[in-house]
Amino acid sequence: MSKQSGRGRVAGLPEWDRCAVMGVVNVTPDSFSDGGRFFDTTAAVKHGLELVAEGADLVDVGGESTRPGATRVDEAEELRRVIPVVRGLASEGVTVSVDTMRACVAERSLAAGAALVNDVSGGLADPAMIPVVAEAGAPFVVMHWRGFLEGGNVRGVYEDIVTEVLDELHARVEAVLAGGIAPDRIVVDPGLGFSKDAEHDLVLLAHLDRLLGLGRPLLVAASRKRFLGRVLAGPEGAPPPARERDAATAAVSALAAQAGAWAVRVHEVRATADAVRVARAVEGARTDVDARPATDARTAADAPGDETTSGPR
Numbered sequence: 061m062s063k064q065s066g067r068g069r070v071a072g073l074p075e076w077d078r079c080a081v082m083g084v085v086n087v088t089p090d091s092f093s094d095g096g097r098f099f100d101t102t103a104a105v106k107h108g109l110e111l112v113a114e115g116a117d118l119v120d121v122g123g124e125s126t127r128p129g130a131t132r133v134d135e136a137e138e139l140r141r142v143i144p145v146v147r148g149l150a151s152e153g154v155t156v157s158v159d160t161m162r163a164c165v166a167e168r169s170l171a172a173g174a175a176l177v178n179d180v181s182g183g184l185a186d187p188a189m190i191p192v193v194a195e196a197g198a199p200f201v202v203m204h205w206r207g208f209l210e211g212g213n214v215r216g217v218y219e220d221i222v223t224e225v226l227d228e229l230h231a232r233v234e235a236v237l238a239g240g241i242a243p244d245r246i247v248v249d250p251g252l253g254f255s256k257d258a259e260h261d262l263v264l265l266a267h268l269d270r271l272l273g274l275g276r277p278l279l280v281a282a283s284r285k286r287f288l289g290r291v292l293a294g295p296e297g298a299p300p301p302a303r304e305r306d307a308a309t310a311a312v313s314a315l316a317a318q319a320g321a322w323a324v325r326v327h328e329v330r331a332t333a334d335a336v337r338v339a340r341a342v343e344g345a346r347t348d349v350d351a352r353p354a355t356d357a358r359t360a361a362d363a364p365g366d367e368t369t370s371g372p373r
């Protein structure tokens with residue numbers, strides 16, 4: 061599958077000619093990486109608009125922390141947090157995604173202007189989720205999920221992480237299709253950090269081509285996650301705090317974009333917006349050269365570069 065077709069288009073959403081940038085607004089007091097900062101509606105809407113100004117193509121609004129060990133918020137509280145922010149951003153013309161495992165929150169968010177439902181449980185946490193999304197005709201993110209993480213990073217045992225994630229995601233996609241969500245409205249996501257340790261996450265990132273083989277647009281959400289802390293810490297060191305992992309996040313964004321991901325989900329947008337544009341430019345340059353007849357390509361490679369540049373080219 062070509063990168064372009066792997067990236068795909070999601071019906072019901074705008075089309076981008078590169079990997080899209082999904083900015084995150086967590087309206088929570090306790091999210092893993094930005095908890096408490098945008099808990100109030102006005103601050104959350106303002107932050108979402110800032111993310112768009114920095115280059116976010118869509119904004120993912122969540123009212124419940126999914127970090128390992130988090131206790132669930134009740135439905136009324138999740139609605140209270142999420143709906144005004146979804147409405148506020150949608151009324152400003154922002155393409156809004158709602159990050160929720162609850163059908164009721166998804167339904168009310170769609171009514172308030174959300175364009176996409178992002179369910180980290182892939183429809184498993186709430187049996188009403190798939191019917192609600194199908195009925196609304198909304199696009200749906202199916203993340204790989206092995207259950208709630210109340211006991212920490214539970215059920216993270218795999219013999220072959222890539223094959224198992226692929227098989228389990230495939231099964232969820234089949235369930236979502238059987239539930240009536242249209243094939244061109246399904247996005248898949250490997251669920252980095254969810255019942256996975258740093259090594260699992262890295263192996264999944266090393267095999268994005270196989271995930272793209274599912275034939276669905278792929279969302280990669282690595283932003284500030286623990287595995288980046290582990291990579292940056294090295295074998296002996298202490299991981300840097302979440303907010304010092306943004307450069308590493310942008311590096312993953314470039315890799316994911318180059319691999320053909322449909323979108324990356326990030327807390328800090330600016331660097332990732334640059335990364336996906338650079339990846340697009342490189343992809344365009346490759347396509348241009350590959351499309352030329354062989355003699356032309358050789359001529360292009362032999363042509364002098366910028367004459368003002370000295371030294372080796």
Ligand code: PMM
Nearest residue numbers: 091092093178201203249251252281
């Ligand atoms: N991770 C988090 C929240 N929502 N949604 C998708 N589709 N994929 C993810 O990996 C994902 C998500 C947890 O991250 P945060 O609490 O730091 O935002």
